[in-house]
């Protein structure tokens with residue numbers, strides 16, 4: 001089927017049409033230049049300043065391979081990429097230091113005492129020791145602090161890190177296969193469940209320093 005336009009049958013603009021188009025253009029300019037509206041469409045990124053802490057034993061123990069030391073850097077990058085792609089949250093380095101004494105088992109309270117007055121938003125520490133005296137624990141999160149046991153697999157370590165950092169944004173465990181917030185992380189788990197996605201976005205711009213007056 002063909003549509004033909006007859007000669008002279010075009011649409012003629014009246015003064016009212018021109019005025020209507022002018023008002024629509026004015027509204028579009030107003031909407032596009034409105035900061036709140038554009039932020040709703042494309043919310044700004046949140047940057048979380050990270051103090052990277054490595055247990056001194058990691059660099060002195062010959063049984064820890066160079067690959068495992070490399071995994072510290074790559075797992076933070078993997079977790080940061082995951083958070084940036086999923087929530088617009090980027091982990092950036094603020095400081096880097098050694099944890100001289102994580103014996104006999106690494107725990108949050110001892111770590112925070114060892115690195116008191118830390119200016120960063122969160123602390124991510126890597127250890128070769130048991131965490132809080134538990135053999136099977138590969139990561140823990142509390143009081144703006146994450147401790148992760150070094151692992152041979154950077155991807156699993158990155159997922160563990162993403163899981164623990166998510167707890168700092170108040171994410172909770174879900175008993176659902178394939179989810180990063182499953183209590184027991186497996187290699188196949190790499191998705192965010194809808195509940196935790198909403199919780200993390202809600203806390204995206206949280207102030208990590210609101211309890212700074214509480215001294216460890």
Ligand SMILES: [Zn+2]
Pocket residue numbers: 163164167173183
């Ligand atoms: Zn957990």
